[in-house]
Amino acid sequence: MTNTPAQPVSAGVDAVVPFAVEALDVRGRVINMGPVLNSMLARHQYPAPVNKLLSEAIVLTAMLGSTLKFEGRLTLQAQSDGAVSMLVVDFNAPDGLRAMAQFNTEKVAEVSAKEGFKPDDLLGKGHLAFTIDQGVHTSRYQGIVVLDGTTLEEAAHEYFQKSEQIPTLVRLGVAEMLTKADEGGADHSWLAGGIMVQFLPQSEDRIKQADIHPGDAPEGHEAHPLSEDDAWVEARSLVETVKDDELIDPNLSVEGLLYRLFHERGASVYTAQPMADKCSCSQEKISTMMQNFSEADKTEMKAEGLVHIKCDFCSKDYELNANEVFKD
Incomplete structure (x- = not known):
């Protein structure tokens, strides 16, 4: 070899x-x-x-x-x-x-x-x-x-x-x-x-390969041999x-x-x-993702102030100030 x-x-x-x-x-x-x-x-x-x-x-x-x-x-x-x-x-x-x-x-x-x-x-x-x-x-x-x-x-x-x-x-x-x-x-x-x-x-x-299984094809239909x-x-x-x-x-x-x-x-x-x-998460990406929340959710988070979000992939915790994320 x-x-x-x-x-x-x-x-x-x-x-x-x-x-x-x-x-x-x-x-x-x-x-x-x-x-x-x-x-x-x-x-x-x-x-x-x-x-x-x-x-x-x-x-x-x-x-x-x-x-x-x-x-x-x-x-x-x-x-x-x-x-x-x-x-x-x-x-x-x-x-x-x-x-x-x-x-x-x-x-x-x-x-x-x-x-x-x-x-x-x-x-x-x-x-x-x-x-x-x-x-x-x-x-x-x-x-x-x-x-x-x-x-x-x-x-x-x-x-x-x-x-x-x-x-x-x-x-x-x-x-x-x-x-x-x-x-x-x-x-x-x-x-x-x-x-x-x-x-x-x-x-x-x-x-060329043999046909995949015909699935829901009419009864009697067979895949073409190859x-x-x-x-x-x-x-x-x-x-x-x-x-x-x-x-x-x-x-x-x-x-x-x-x-x-x-x-x-x-x-x-x-x-x-x-x-x-290697996770690709970041505070910037989390902030961008939060912009997709509904207006009601944004209002609620701004009232709470600090928001804690955990990455589902790497389990890293992010603490963000909602009033900064959603500032006009």
Whole structure:
């Protein structure tokens, strides 16, 4: 396997590592997350099942966001009627991540206690939106996927198939780690990882995929069969062998995983993009947001004087003088 340039063993820890398998016309991203992930989760103190689902979303957003070629923002937002009603992860180029969730504690406990529970079970019917904002001089782009028993991996596949029309495979893995604490008991921490591969041949004819399920099409309608390119079938089949524990194994480097998958074809590993726990909130942005309140709310806040607002992402408390914010 060729590394270009050579990366240290820890290249993928809290960093997205791009790679390419030229022989299969495949490009990809791989990441392992630890300290940055735990920094983001620790401030919220969410239940373990919510942390696991949110970790999957953070890893997915990091891989997708790192593909941005500009100073912009990618937001993953899920809304559903399930135990987790809202899930939001923001990626601000080049490296900023922030995340939050809204949920019903009783529903989370009920759903997670069921046999065969998977984190995605916390999402009911709803939708998942991928929004790319390139700034004030360009139009915002949004791709929406319907949620109905859909995993985040499946949602990513559908997004790329419908919106980008690029054959894509995503694998996500998350694990809670328990270590003995000095004062007794156990310390909880999280590890998460992911790999994404995309088929990007020069010829558009080679990129064709089988039709998505016809959904509500008339009875008897069948999706048209389509032979997929052999190179993509091989690449996809190899990545499908990746086990969850390989994605979160601290002793398995990014290079080690890619070598196991593609050593016969050869893979090139490129410069890693570190990720950071970085909220974009500020007193100025909070003040701007407050301008959208109703006149009745503004009058009430001005009567109170000082207003305390807490950021849902980083939990930072802001104290603002309403009479200054809403001065004529």
